[in-house]
Amino acid sequence: MYNKDYLEEKSKVNIDILDEIDSTNEEAKRRIKDGASADFVLVARKQTAGKGRKGRSFYSPKDTGIYLTFTHFTDEAAEDVLKVTVATSVIAAKTIKDTLNINCGIKWVNDLYHNGKKVSGTLCEYIFKGTYENEQNAVIVGIGINLSTEDFPEEISDKAGSLTANNDNIFYDEIVSGISNGLNSFFKDCNLNYYLPLYKELSIVLGKEVELSDALGVAGRGRVIDFDDNGAIILETKNGEKKTFDSGEISLFMI
């Protein structure tokens, strides 16, 4: 299914293919703890405890999706995780388009949608220097894509979907190398100039009325009028006030 030599040749980064793991993000942390200090990519054929954002799980059955973690060692500050998430959404959507010719839309911050269902998400984690006796900060970018996954657990079955109904023409190596190369070039300067216009083009929430919630409940309601240079979302409320949020979860009043 995956070809390590081909992948490394195409991607110019160390890539390890794992048959089965709890979570590629957790395995990345263990490797940082064990002394890894150069960027690396982990890809799993199956995850037994895939993690999503906000403590959710990410359903990761064998050979039906991409479960990938790109670990980047950096001097960038923790605040830049939002930028990384925005760039990753664009890179994943573009890679899906280039390899499978399937269009996805982006729901802020990082969810990819296809035919009204969520097909991909990103979980970025920031590891401060010293956390695992590591000498540099690290950004762990975990990307999950449902390629041909079926029979989702009941609690997500109305929201989660897959890109295609069969595995026949999926080139896993091309998707992994597309994402790895995309992140490699983003990490050269962590600049969103190239990604933001594409992000806006692919956004399924721009111009829509939304409600934004955080851990405490509803934090804002309004129309999405833009994203700022870091990818924060800008809402215009009913009384014309503009509010910017750099975290939270949005629900659309209508898609």
Ligand code: BTN
């Ligand atoms: C989300 O949609 O909330 C984020 C999902 C992120 C899933 C990926 S799969 C590879 C990596 N390893 C994990 O445990 N999670 C991320």
